[in-house]
Amino acid sequence: MDNNTNNYLADFPALNQEVNDERLVYLDNAATVQRPRQVVQALVDFYEQDNANVHRGVYTLAERATKDYEEARKKVQKFINAPSPNEIIFTKGCTDGLNLVAATYGEQNIQSDDEIVILIMEHHSNLIPWQQLAKKKGAALKYIELTPDGELDLADAKKKITDKTKIVAVTHASNVLGTVTPLKELATIAHQHGAVIIVDGAQAVPHMHVDVQALNVDFYAFSGHKMMSPMGIGVLYGKANLLRAMPPYQYGGEMINDVHRDESTWADIPFKFEAGTQNIAGAVGLGAAIDYLNNIGMDRIAQKERELVNYVLPKLIAIPDVEVYGPQSPAKHTGVIAFNIKGLHPHDVATALDMDGVAVRAGHHCAQPLMEYLGVTATARASFYFYNTKEDADQLINAIKETKEFFNIGTV
């Protein structure tokens, strides 16, 4: 197994550039990933050949666009093994999907004194919607805490989820700690108490094989742009019976059955939740991204990332004064690695690494309650995707060492 030969790099023009006169090492994949030529070409082809609005059109171009769009829906369905394409709702992104569920299912089903249970490590997108819903309804918001190793505390979960719990909203993979949530166990606990489980899959779907039926989750949201699709497209999966019982989220074209002056009726799923002109080209691009991922195979992708983590995490931990958050064992860690250098602010670290061509993020990663929990205001974060290489990892490690030296000596 040779990780230094990267067969994929040639597909990613954005990765083949220099920044600050250094080879770009892009390690902000948890924020957004780069797109292969194949996905960009799918966009170009759509716009140059089939571009039209869908569903309503009788003419040839509209038929083609409709076919493209609905085929993309089926690709998504198969990719996450949803029972039916009607359960795949195209959204603007993961945030949009989670807000949709909170504003429809949540609004309809949460009453005062009900409980909503989330994780302390949630991204703001899967935290604030529930926090504000709880506030509005007079319901309680409860947080499942972490084990000392930074993993989800299942014992705490069993305590926090009770018969009063109506919604369990959890991230599938943390965008800070690099942990994967034991979803199946949580789903079982939630269902035992009559609650639904709503999953933020933004950091999972791009990196591992996800099967919504095997996990037995009720809702599952994710973003296309973190799995190489164009921006502005995402997916919400929901069980058909739940989706059918929910009111619409937005009102407009395409989501109606019949509109009169004073009343309206709604279309069946998924259209009930797709008001207005959708990002058709974005959906087509997402389909192309799924094709690309399937061509490699999600298992192979997970394995490539595992090898990278096995390689880089011990090296990172070995640097004096570097603290890595979340599990210290590579086996328990995804390609998302948050860290700090003692005495240095992560913003300064990120600027310094950028001078060495290494793009990492610094900040609270939209997880302020987790930062509070960890007792920091911010961290640096390097996040890997399958197209990264051991060479990238080495450049990161070297740049961190140089950064430490620079700030210790005050100049280079």
Next chain:
Amino acid sequence: MDNNTNNYLADFPALNQEVNDERLVYLDNAATVQRPRQVVQALVDFYEQDNANVHRGVYTLAERATKDYEEARKKVQKFINAPSPNEIIFTKGCTDGLNLVAATYGEQNIQSDDEIVILIMEHHSNLIPWQQLAKKKGAALKYIELTPDGELDLADAKKKITDKTKIVAVTHASNVLGTVTPLKELATIAHQHGAVIIVDGAQAVPHMHVDVQALNVDFYAFSGHKMMSPMGIGVLYGKANLLRAMPPYQYGGEMINDVHRDESTWADIPFKFEAGTQNIAGAVGLGAAIDYLNNIGMDRIAQKERELVNYVLPKLIAIPDVEVYGPQSPAKHTGVIAFNIKGLHPHDVATALDMDGVAVRAGHHCAQPLMEYLGVTATARASFYFYNTKEDADQLINAIKETKEFFNIGTV
């Protein structure tokens, strides 16, 4: 002035194709328009060079992406002459923007017995949000009717808008009747009664010079995909003081100031309304579309469309058994022309025209209450953009004549 030489056609690959072995004549521009190479290239360039997530990143790529994104916001600001870029909110599209206003401003300001006034010709996107809000709040929904010529009845508007009116929501240009709303007059009436005016500009911004300050409207929403941008991006303009007083619409990353376990505070506008990763590439593409439009000049575009309407509308009206809805005078008609052929269903008409290469829409055009008002269930609709030619108009007219013959004789 020679409309037969079209200097723009070469920029639009999608228009240079045949369908059903005939030259494609794309006349469904009210649904979505075609994109010039320049816009698609802007997308490709972004994805291949600057692609990163915005605002949160310290590294070079993220800086470039942020700059691209905020420059696009400024282009939009200038294009519609908004006072400040902070008043430009990027949305998924016009429907998204109108739903945002209804769910925030509307939710906050409408009480029982208040009145919301809209036009009978509204697109569902600017109708159902107000209908459902009125229903939920116990407010009244009132419709401004049409003059016999199919134009907005200003006298009726003056009757319908009263001191009980809190919101006047109107389309700037009809997607069926081809009329333009006297916005400035309506804004004055609305403001005299203390109401805000919210405008659906989906059919206006792509076709004419729009100046939100001169019109003195409070909110103005439109879609990028109808003005040559990529899909999945739109704009909501709102006056800063109104936007600042509104609660957020969606919750998630980027729209916060501070998040704690049980409470959160929000960022300033426009970010308060841009939760989660936005369609950054889409915004960049919208900027490129605006550049393209500005290069030609909005006055020139309006003039080209005017010439096309002057040419085609009389020819269409002259065909026996063809009924055109809305004003019969070309001077009062935009490039959107809804029509029916007596005794023929518009779906059959659209299928027949498609065989002649002519793409028109057939249906209720997401304006069912208007259809009821007109006493039809559906119409055909041809809608022109500046890149259409007299040759296109001729092909439409000929195809309509052939269609009539076919259905009269039963075969060709």
Next chain:
Amino acid sequence: MGLSKLNNLYREVILDYADHPHNKGRLATTTNAMTLHNPTCGDTINLQVEVEDNKIKNIAYTGDGCTISQASASMMTDAVKGKTIEEALAMAKTFSDMAIGKEHSKADLDQLGDARILTSIMEFPARIKCATLSWWALQRALLKDSKEEENNE
């Protein structure tokens, strides 16, 4: 290609059915009924069925729509009159399966009577809904799947 391809879709028999619809109107006695609506074009069909001894004794429709949907309703009502509920449902399944591209035996097709002509609709994907609307209405009327009433994609 011009309009010549239209001949495939709008054969004389179809135009004739649309111009001189069969079974258009209302029944005196109705045991099963269904109103379906195609939201993309505004086509509507109100179907009334009188079932007696598990057989379709009488069937009629009213509604408004394009040539294809009117002809299809006209042909469908002719084809199922006198059939048992099971037979009618099997025919509806054959038709709607065909409309989504599944292959069927000649025997199945023949059972559809004149309605089988409308399978030429396959060449015009955007019009498939027009042709299947009346068959869906029949299916739902017979199955009394009232929960989904008024709803369709």
Next chain:
Amino acid sequence: MGLSKLNNLYREVILDYADHPHNKGRLATTTNAMTLHNPTCGDTINLQVEVEDNKIKNIAYTGDGCTISQASASMMTDAVKGKTIEEALAMAKTFSDMAIGKEHSKADLDQLGDARILTSIMEFPARIKCATLSWWALQRALLKDSKEEENNE
């Protein structure tokens, strides 16, 4: 290019200010105060000012942030101590204008004292906010624009 470009940003004087901050702490008497927060990185500054006879008699800050924001707060407080409110506001304007790329006269710049070094931040657009946070806090504290408290982009 490696880290050498960093020297432009992190000059010795800046690192020194950050390591040995001036005016860090709390005041006994406060007439104007402001807490600002940079939501993208979590940097916070709590600024306290004691104004007497239209002059900044005393100024101090607490907070948490990167080298740039700490050095900037440290330099800013040094630079404005003893100035009139108008002078201090003019300096804040010069600094934040510069940070968004506007040109300024040498006289304006000189008035900023050591803080003018931080205009090298222009080469690092993503870090401009870090440097301007304390100047914004000063501006708002002096203008008592309390409506916008806690809010910034």
